Amino acid sequence: MTFNETEILEQLDLAFNGEPSKYYPTGQPEDIKYNFFLDLEHGYCETAGNRIHLYADSTRWIVVFEKSGYQNRGTSAEIELNYIGNCIDYPIDKYPERNYITNANNIILIDPTEFERIENKDGEEMETFELIGQNIKEIKIRDNIVQFDNNYQNYEKLGIDIRDYDNPKNLIGFGDFIRYLHETNPALISATEEEIRKHIPKDIPKLMTIDEFHFVSAYDKTNPPSRQETYQLIAKILTTKNVTNWKPTQKPNNSWKNWESGHL
Template identity: 60%
Template sequence: MKRAFIIYMLFTLFFCKAQKYTETEILDQLDLAFNGKPSQYFPQKKSGEIQYNFFLDLEHGYFMTAGNRIHLYANDEGQWAVVFEKNGYQNRATRAEIELNYIGNCINYSKERYSDINYTSNTNYIVLIDGDEFTRIENKEGNDQETFEYIGEQIKEIKIHNQFVPFNPNYRDYEKVGIKIANFDNGKRLVGFGDLIRYYNEVNPSLLYASEDEIKMHIPKKLKKIMTIDKFHYDRTVLPSKQETYKMIAKILVSGDSSYWRPVLLFNNHWSTWESGNL
């Protein structure tokens, strides 16, 4: 009887315990997103449905990148998630926003419907400054060039992420932190919409960060955060499985040990390293 009980317990522990994920699985999922291919964790594709699996893109032509981070989550139940976070100015939508890309085996994928087509993706957007606020603060004086995507010098505060914050119109302060204010057809050296987001990223980056609740909108609430990485080496030409950054990330997720983050390559994820928002 005792022998049978022991065998039963061993059977239960072996088969009922959540299967542990591997570094290879994590790197495979990152490679799929890198190549824009949905994984087996996406819901079964239905007729007429389009699925998107996005990876962090610091050189998007329609998105003037400011800040970016990587969040790592895992638990003992076999669930893991990598969440890429970036913020900036969406120049085709006249909106400043946070973009969150989710990769893992427990993602609650975003679902939307436009023009009778269903879209499923691993991405969520959080508005920082909406179009109405940009219309309010946009310069109203001067020629067409001076009034397009420039902030009026009389503006005192701007609503960002549901709070009003002071606006600094002094272009010299922006240039001190590496932001070049356009001077062509901009005699007053007015601050541009994208310049504003990059400036806050330099002087008050937490203002632009997603909250923990916002980040967890598409992953299980019980997932434990292992760490947040805000400085890393980024290369959009090499598969993640071949890069130091993501190999370390996979090891951290499997072990739950953030001390494995010991990069050798210099970090280059700052917006000044990449050309974005230029289309």
């Protein structure tokens, strides 16, 4: 089964609008299907890093959106992977009353238990909310023990604004730390190739990873992917398998510094 640029852009538009595609499992009428798109402005996720991975051969294609950040409602740092393509093994959560089918997979970087351990215990109520204790030396990220830098000036040098209210000791926020890692050691909070391939065919060739690109708000529904240069170029790369077609004319703006997130 061959594919073309039009089909790729149509599938991206469906995800952009949260509509499941024809490639989803049929399931039962009561099943719920989620089709997520990259969102750098989510109120519940303080975004740190993001990338786009492209895979294709003569009959199959996949776009994988990767985003890392601090989930302020779940008190965890996570990677979110969103899969769009024609050969995805969609994650399914099965329950007696219905199944939940999605194109998203989440990978825990720092779990709630570790955040509870490192959270500041001294001072007024807000001083103990999502701030890392002054005496914390190490933090566990996945299975790695990482040295913690508690010097707020090193964060501000990277453009990370430390909370200026109810924070007299200039303690580092949970989200600040994830952004600091993205700026200083991005591999530490990035998905591995094995993790990305969990829901796609093991033998599909990887074409490229795009680290910097022009992003348009996922909430601007007047400007779907099919009308954006970024995704038009991606569709061309997937159909031609030629990565030299990545020649964007628009300035990259996908850094977390350009988008407000995690504010709810």
